[in-house]
Amino acid sequence: MGRRYDTISFLSDLGVVDEHVGVVKAIVRDLAPHVQVIDLTHQIGAGDVRAGSLALARCMSYVPSGVVLAVVDAGVGAGVGAGVGAGVGAGVGQRPGVAIEVAGGEGVVIGPDNGLLASAVAMAGGAGRAVVLDKPEHHLASPGAVLPSRDVFATVAAHLCNGVDLAEVGTLVDADTLLPGVIPLPRDGDDGSVHAEVLWVDRVGNCQLNVGPDDIAPWGSAEGARVQVATTDTTRVAERVARPGTLGAGAVGLLVDAYGMLSVVLDHRSAADELSVAAGDLVRLTPLAEGDRGPGTPVPVALRTPR
Amino acid sequence: MGRRYDTISFLSDLGVVDEHVGVVKAIVRDLAPHVQVIDLTHQIGAGDVRAGSLALARCMSYVPSGVVLAVVDAGVGAGVGAGVGAGVGAGVGQRPGVAIEVAGGEGVVIGPDNGLLASAVAMAGGAGRAVVLDKPEHHLASPGAVLPSRDVFATVAAHLCNGVDLAEVGTLVDADTLLPGVIPLPRDGDDGSVHAEVLWVDRVGNCQLNVGPDDIAPWGSAEGARVQVATTDTTRVAERVARPGTLGAGAVGLLVDAYGMLSVVLDHRSAADELSVAAGDLVRLTPLAEGDRGPGTPVPVALRTPR
Amino acid sequence: MGRRYDTISFLSDLGVVDEHVGVVKAIVRDLAPHVQVIDLTHQIGAGDVRAGSLALARCMSYVPSGVVLAVVDAGVGAGVGAGVGAGVGAGVGQRPGVAIEVAGGEGVVIGPDNGLLASAVAMAGGAGRAVVLDKPEHHLASPGAVLPSRDVFATVAAHLCNGVDLAEVGTLVDADTLLPGVIPLPRDGDDGSVHAEVLWVDRVGNCQLNVGPDDIAPWGSAEGARVQVATTDTTRVAERVARPGTLGAGAVGLLVDAYGMLSVVLDHRSAADELSVAAGDLVRLTPLAEGDRGPGTPVPVALRTPR
Numbered sequence: 001m002g003r004r005y006d007t008i009s010f011l012s013d014l015g016v017v018d019e020h021v022g023v024v025k026a027i028v029r030d031l032a033p034h035v036q037v038i039d040l041t042h043q044i045g046a047g048d049v050r051a052g053s054l055a056l057a058r059c060m061s062y063v064p065s066g067v068v069l070a071v072v073d074a075g076v077g078a079g080v081g082a083g084v085g086a087g088v089g090a091g092v093g094q095r096p097g098v099a100i101e102v103a104g105g106e107g108v109v110i111g112p113d114n115g116l117l118a119s120a121v122a123m124a125g126g127a128g129r130a131v132v133l134d135k136p137e138h139h140l141a142s143p144g145a146v147l148p149s150r151d152v153f154a155t156v157a158a159h160l161c162n163g164v165d166l167a168e169v170g171t172l173v174d175a176d177t178l179l180p181g182v183i184p185l186p187r188d189g190d191d192g193s194v195h196a197e198v199l200w201v202d203r204v205g206n207c208q209l210n211v212g213p214d215d216i217a218p219w220g221s222a223e224g225a226r227v228q229v230a231t232t233d234t235t236r237v238a239e240r241v242a243r244p245g246t247l248g249a250g251a252v253g254l255l256v257d258a259y260g261m262l263s264v265v266l267d268h269r270s271a272a273d274e275l276s277v278a279a280g281d282l283v284r285l286t287p288l289a290e291g292d293r294g295p296g297t298p299v300p301v302a303l304r305t306p307r
Numbered sequence: 308m309g310r311r312y313d314t315i316s317f318l319s320d321l322g323v324v325d326e327h328v329g330v331v332k333a334i335v336r337d338l339a340p341h342v343q344v345i346d347l348t349h350q351i352g353a354g355d356v357r358a359g360s361l362a363l364a365r366c367m368s369y370v371p372s373g374v375v376l377a378v379v380d381a382g383v384g385a386g387v388g389a390g391v392g393a394g395v396g397a398g399v400g401q402r403p404g405v406a407i408e409v410a411g412g413e414g415v416v417i418g419p420d421n422g423l424l425a426s427a428v429a430m431a432g433g434a435g436r437a438v439v440l441d442k443p444e445h446h447l448a449s450p451g452a453v454l455p456s457r458d459v460f461a462t463v464a465a466h467l468c469n470g471v472d473l474a475e476v477g478t479l480v481d482a483d484t485l486l487p488g489v490i491p492l493p494r495d496g497d498d499g500s501v502h503a504e505v506l507w508v509d510r511v512g513n514c515q516l517n518v519g520p521d522d523i524a525p526w527g528s529a530e531g532a533r534v535q536v537a538t539t540d541t542t543r544v545a546e547r548v549a550r551p552g553t554l555g556a557g558a559v560g561l562l563v564d565a566y567g568m569l570s571v572v573l574d575h576r577s578a579a580d581e582l583s584v585a586a587g588d589l590v591r592l593t594p595l596a597e598g599d600r601g602p603g604t605p606v607p608v609a610l611r612t613p614r
Numbered sequence: 615m616g617r618r619y620d621t622i623s624f625l626s627d628l629g630v631v632d633e634h635v636g637v638v639k640a641i642v643r644d645l646a647p648h649v650q651v652i653d654l655t656h657q658i659g660a661g662d663v664r665a666g667s668l669a670l671a672r673c674m675s676y677v678p679s680g681v682v683l684a685v686v687d688a689g690v691g692a693g694v695g696a697g698v699g700a701g702v703g704a705g706v707g708q709r710p711g712v713a714i715e716v717a718g719g720e721g722v723v724i725g726p727d728n729g730l731l732a733s734a735v736a737m738a739g740g741a742g743r744a745v746v747l748d749k750p751e752h753h754l755a756s757p758g759a760v761l762p763s764r765d766v767f768a769t770v771a772a773h774l775c776n777g778v779d780l781a782e783v784g785t786l787v788d789a790d791t792l793l794p795g796v797i798p799l800p801r802d803g804d805d806g807s808v809h810a811e812v813l814w815v816d817r818v819g820n821c822q823l824n825v826g827p828d829d830i831a832p833w834g835s836a837e838g839a840r841v842q843v844a845t846t847d848t849t850r851v852a853e854r855v856a857r858p859g860t861l862g863a864g865a866v867g868l869l870v871d872a873y874g875m876l877s878v879v880l881d882h883r884s885a886a887d888e889l890s891v892a893a894g895d896l897v898r899l900t901p902l903a904e905g906d907r908g909p910g911t912p913v914p915v916a917l918r919t920p921r
Contacts, residue, residue: 006647007643007647009636009640011633011636014510015510016323016348016349016350016630017348017350017510018348018362018509018510019318019347019348019362019365019366021346022316022318022345022346022347022348022366023347023365023366023369025345025346026316026345026347026366026369026370026371027369029314029343029345029371030369030370030371030372033313033314033343033371036643036647038636038639038640038643039635039636039639040633040636040637040640041630041631041632041633041635041636042630043630043631046510046511047575055632055633058633058637059633059636059637059640062637062640062641062644062764063640063644064640064643064644064647065644142565143563143565143566143567144520144562144563144564144565144566144567144568145549145550145562145563145564145565146565147565150369150565151565202632203628203629203631203632203660204660213758242759243759255758255759256757256758256759257758257759258756258757258758258759258760258761258764258765259757259758260756260757260758261758268661321817322817323630323655323656323657324655324657324817325655325669325816325817326625326654326655326669326672326673328653328655329623329625329652329653329654329655329673330654330672330673330676332652332653333623333652333654333673333676333677333678334676336621336650336652336678337676337677337678337679340620340621340650340678353817353818354882449872449874450870450872450873450874451827451869451870451871451872451873451874451875452856452857452869452870452871452872453872454872457676457872458872
């Protein structure tokens with residue numbers, strides 16, 4: 001039985017304050033010392049399956065072949081077990097973790113069966129064989145509640161890297177029975193607008209939308225083309241740009257970001273703060289004709305007293 | 308002289324904002340390139356020896372054979388040296404760092420001699436040979452104050468991994484002369500209660516107590532059994548559960564956590580916030596007879612006017 | 615073509631919340647699986663080139679031979695590209711990234727050409743060959759805006775580790791044409807004082823100055839020697855010490871820190887808070903004669919009523 005994989009790309013909501021991530025890596029090092037663990041991020045909001053799913057999808061084009069381990073669980077009580085894996089072997093009725101082969105076996109995506117993995121699997125070309133992780137002989141025995149990252153996922157990932165076949169770590173299931181991911185799609189409004197949603201606010205406040213450039217291609221994509229951006233709180237006019245640096249101070253821009261999606265940005269400022277939006281919030285985009293300033297555009301006011 | 312260890316499991320209070328942890332890993336990579344450093348956590352509160360000791364103990368069952376490096380120092384001024392290692396070779400009277408063999412030489416635990424390592428050593432089966440790290444030829448020369456993680460511990464850990472014998476990196480001492488750890492034990496109250504202490508509040512607010520299920524075994528451990536939990540501020544009734552997910556909204560639970568200890572939990576809420584407790588705070592547990600609601604239990608109040 | 619380097623020491627302002635750092639490491643793992651990436655820190659303030667430059671310089675004596683990758687960009691809009699690398703291959707007029715050989719080819723320092731790398735290169739003995747990273751065949755194609763860390767620096771670093779020659783990843787330039795770093799020098803005041811600047815406030819609040827012990831050698835360096843420390847807000851008397859532990863509660867100390875510079879410290883308290891200073895703030899040091907308490911020294915006040 002030869003070694004099969006030598007990299008585990010690991011994304012989670014476990015944080016880096018408690019030692020959970022370190023313990024996963026310690027277990028992998030112990031069981032499969034040839035493996036390198038790549039930390040994608042561990043600061044997905046606790047239980048935020050949607051944000052975890054989107055971050056994992058953003059990574060998928062870049063992770064090396066091997067295991068992708070993702071642990072974000074809306075039901076988790078991290079320090080004390082519980083969560084999706086808690087039911088493993090305990091018959092308490094929760095869905096156990098899953099492992100899904102992708103790319104003809106070049107990779108395996110492991111995690112809870114809560115929709116977290118769906119986009120990543122789709123980006124890797126769709127599911128091959130899939131198993132539910134219900135074989136306790138491939139888990140660690142917990143002295144109390146099961147901590148899925150430590151007791152289930154770490155050992156299963158290590159065993160797969162060591163060449164254990166997928167069918168040995170769980171029971172084969174039809175991948176179509178796994179919980180699908182929920183990807184919010186933009187919606188066309190009656191007035192020619194597009195009702196979009198903020199997918200992600202990055203560390204500098206750029207707001208990625210669930211809209212690609214093709215979705216608004218008829219509006220024109222030349223630099224300087226203008227689009228009205230309306231949130232619950234405010235309406236602004238955004239300028240199509242290639243990068244924030246060409247925007248004036250305080251001006252709102254709309255660009256094709258590094259992931260090929262449209263993002264609302266400002267130069268050196270947070271678009272999320274400026275527009276008072278967060279991930280999941282709705283944003284309405286409306287094309288503006290040339291010369292149309294849009295309702296939200298500030299109008300210059302002369303300060304001197306008229307004669 | 309063959310390579311002896313290929314993993315350093317590293318826990319500290321150095322944080323990840325300054326570059327201290329990175330520099331330790333750079334030094335190890337330079338001196339012992341075959342070694343993998345596993346970061347357990349570096350976000351122990353600055354100087355919180357107790358929290359560091361407990362986190363290290365939680366990791367010990369899972370770390371691979373090799374070096375365990377723990378750096379938490381109540382006297383530290385990190386960026387500018389000082390702390391326990393500051394006295395090394397300088398004769399200023401502080402206790403130098405120590406290295407302690409465990410498990411018949413399968414591992415070495417390294418860190419300050421301030422009680423941080425005691426529980427970890429005990430969990431690994433107790434101390435074998437021990438040395439104080441007083442051999443400057445195994446340290447880096449600092450251009451100023453000694454930074455123990457960088458100037459003492461990184462190089463000593465790397466040298467041990469390279470096969471240098473423990474007796475070469477320090478002076479052998481009787482392990483009994485090292486500072487013991489302080490483990491708070493629960494205390495039986497006069498009224499049949501147990502006076503416990505919060506050992507750890509994890510990232511989601513679960514409160515691990517210094518009480519195991521055996522300590523309250525006579526009270527019964529069936530799911531649904533009830534225990535009064537009294538803190539300085541509040542008194543609540545907790546239900547014995549296997550996992551938080553079975554608790555009603557706002558209900559307090561008591562479960563055997565992933566480390567085999569009792570933890571006070573809520574479902575999707577922070578028990579620490581709910582009970583206004585932090586690590587180190589006292590909690591009194593009292594058994595409740597069936598039907599006894601306990602003094603702190605909310606009583607339902609009818610909202611409609613009685614006829 | 616043999617493998618050339620096996621370590622990338624990586625410092626950035628990318629943070630560890632978004633997945634940017636993880637993606638860089640995933641790309642390196644994919645292209646150059648023999649390479650170990652050492653994270654120095656990723657929590658340089660976003661766009662704080664000065665802080666990044668100083669942190670990198672503090673690390674340089676300790677990083678192993680190989681690649682040093684530093685990514686801090688004042689113009690960056692991280693999630694959506696832009697920044698120094700955004701112009702690469704796009705002809706938008708921004709300066710592309712650079713790679714600079716140091717130590718006779720034992721190392722290569724890679725990053726934006728914004729002064730970030732200058733101190734590090736100087737500490738490594740000065741620049742050898744230098745190239746601007748203008749060869750798109752060594753970059754990744756972005757689906758939208760260029761994300762320099764991912765699309766330029768990760769691949770170039772991996773290729774150099776794999777043995778690609780520096781001259782192949784870019785166009786050779788005279789290193790003197792690269793943007794120099796700005797190192798603030800202390801200035802002598804008219805009154806015998808030294809006008810210094812806070813270079814760095816570390817995680818416990820110690821304030822490193824841009825002054826070395828030689829700069830104030832004539833004032834005497836014996837333990838207990840006293841120096842007046844004046845900030846915009848306050849004036850205090852600092853005592854020369856070897857480590858904070860010898861200071862009384864609330865007393866201000868001045869010591870030669872672990873980097874050979876003078877730092878203002880307190881014992882178990884933040885000097886930055888005590889003196890209300892941050893990185894970049896000015897501090898005036900003035901020698902005090904023996905017996906001179908300095909203007910800012912608290913004077914003991916007798917509490918009992920005089921007879």
